[in-house]
Amino acid sequence: MAVYTEVSDAALGAFLSAYEIGGLLSYKGIAEGVENSNFFLHTTAGSYILTLYEKRVRADDLPFFIGLMEHLSARGLACPQPVRDRAGTALGRLCGRPAAIVSFLEGVSVKAPGVDHCRELGRALARLHAAGADFAMIRENSLSVAAWRPLFEQAEAQADSVSPGLAARTRDDLAVLEAGWPAGLPRGVIHADLFTDNVFFIGDALSGLIDFYFACTDAFAYDLAVCLNAWCFDADGRFDRAMAAALIAGYEAERPLEPAEVAALPILCRGAALRFMLTRLVDWLNVPPGALVKPKDPREYDRRLTFHRQARDARDYGWWG
Amino acid sequence: MAVYTEVSDAALGAFLSAYEIGGLLSYKGIAEGVENSNFFLHTTAGSYILTLYEKRVRADDLPFFIGLMEHLSARGLACPQPVRDRAGTALGRLCGRPAAIVSFLEGVSVKAPGVDHCRELGRALARLHAAGADFAMIRENSLSVAAWRPLFEQAEAQADSVSPGLAARTRDDLAVLEAGWPAGLPRGVIHADLFTDNVFFIGDALSGLIDFYFACTDAFAYDLAVCLNAWCFDADGRFDRAMAAALIAGYEAERPLEPAEVAALPILCRGAALRFMLTRLVDWLNVPPGALVKPKDPREYDRRLTFHRQARDARDYGWWG
Known part of the structure; x- marks a missing residue:
């Protein structure tokens, strides 16, 4: 449970400029997920999780995972919903790593x-x-x-x-x-x-x-x-x-x-x-x-x-x- | 930047029962602060930071720090505002450590x-x-x-x-x-x-x-x-x-x-x-x-x-x- 990659405000700002999820209010690295770096992200449009995929996840598998979450949430399952950028893609790059933004789910x-x-x-x-x-x-x-x-x-x-x-x-x-x-x-x-x-x-x-x-x-x-x-x-x-x-x-x-x-x-x-x-x-x-x-x-x-x-x-x- | 102490849902629930900050919606350990364990806390009443004070902070100093944040926020300074429990105290104990809840501040x-x-x-x-x-x-x-x-x-x-x-x-x-x-x-x-x-x-x-x-x-x-x-x-x-x-x-x-x-x-x-x-x-x-x-x-x-x-x-x- 750790954040493996530090993301500066400038790098995040540049990344978010491709999305239409409002202005950045705050973000925090969260100690969750063994394989990836995760950040809680709060913007004027809502709350999200930003994930940077570290080397233990095969990049070739990411379209399956992202596509699946999109498919399941479209069918009403309560799971993270990937957010697409203006170009229509839900899988970007940040700090040299594949990265995605998904909706934040409440719960414990x-x-x-x-x-x-x-x-x-x-x-x-x-x-x-x-x-x-x-x-x-x-x-x-x-x-x-x-x-x-x-x-x-x-x-x-x-x-x-x-x-x-x-x-x-x-x-x-x-x-x-x-x-x-x-x-x-x-x-x-x-x-x-x-x-x-x-x-x-x-x-x-x-x-x-x-x-x-x-x-x-x-x-x-x-x-x-x-x-x-x-x-x-x-x-x-x-x-x-x-x-x-x-x-x-x-x-x-x-x-x-x-x-x-x-x-x-x-x-x-x-x-x-x-x-x-x-x-x-x-x-x-x-x-x-x-x-x-x-x-x-x-x-x-x-x-x-x-x-x-x-x-x-x-x-x-x-x-x- | 780490979470030194894991807090279970049951331990957190018992701790929060002394406060009037609504029902728990989610909490995440955050990778912030070198000295303490910090959690982002979302309840039906709002967003907070829960801090467990680890051993590098002297327990004798905590009333000064908590009192100061309370004093400064009462005078309109934008800083974390300690939340008092029903008994009127802002410094509790959780998982064997001194612990406090403060208001969450937006910003980067x-x-x-x-x-x-x-x-x-x-x-x-x-x-x-x-x-x-x-x-x-x-x-x-x-x-x-x-x-x-x-x-x-x-x-x-x-x-x-x-x-x-x-x-x-x-x-x-x-x-x-x-x-x-x-x-x-x-x-x-x-x-x-x-x-x-x-x-x-x-x-x-x-x-x-x-x-x-x-x-x-x-x-x-x-x-x-x-x-x-x-x-x-x-x-x-x-x-x-x-x-x-x-x-x-x-x-x-x-x-x-x-x-x-x-x-x-x-x-x-x-x-x-x-x-x-x-x-x-x-x-x-x-x-x-x-x-x-x-x-x-x-x-x-x-x-x-x-x-x-x-x-x-x-x-x-x-x-x-």
């Missing part, structure tokens, strides 16, 4: 969500999947099953130093997941990173979804599996079946799961947990000197995997049919 | 100011001095002449590794300043740290002054000397007499300098430059591992001292009588 991230938050999240997730249905662009999920073994190979030699037996457990998980990973499930645009940081509430009502920089084209039920991992374990890593049931019920209130999706839920949850365990493990073992961002603990997801390995069917996740 | 810091900005600054500085005249509390300047030799002693052995000859130059400066430091100048509340970061403009008009956490009771003309150092040298360290003349003229339009202040201007400027050189030097030589803040270069102020040592009188600073 809930650190310790409850059942009601999970139900709201489920509804919003299904609405996101519906709103993305006619989005024309495709972006393959670069962090799906095919990416996990190469990630593991970067960390394998040191894995047991993080948690004894982690290397062997991961080898077993990879074998199971690569052999049984479901194909042919309903697919489309998924968020793929809908952690509590990326979901805003005002009071008990969900007010918006942010950070679409892992969004891609993949199975809808995989997105649900990411959320089950991110939202339905307590601070001690214990699975909360009531929260999971509310999340799934909220989702099904908008889009009922197909039988194949229900059947795949345990393996999708196990795969989603492995995906986050592996990226965290690689980051954990490769903290650069002087890093501004504290790496997240991979052991949280190692622990979730213990739960997923023993799950028999969707009922273990609170699904009641 | 100008990285490369011009003559007009300097004139506006001079006016605002004189108004600040006038508005503070009847403030009852006293806080001695803990970074004035008596503090400089102890600071230098922390850095003396390594000073020449930063800039050849710096130790000898500083010894000479200290001898001159300790012998000739003026006493008896008009004094009162000064800001003491009015760098460009701490002055906001909207367009060409000055919209506010922030960051009163070095404010103290000292000579008014010393505050002007701090500003001459901070604002009137260009990016290459060359003195800009036109900017200095505008700064002094702006100040004198509100509060004419007394002859003793005019006469003291060169030594006050030299002292102010030494003060910032020394604190930067100590910080430069003591960067903690994993520091979130990049230290500022002391050599910028070593270079300014070259100018101040050869200045003969206030005319060298653009004062025309």
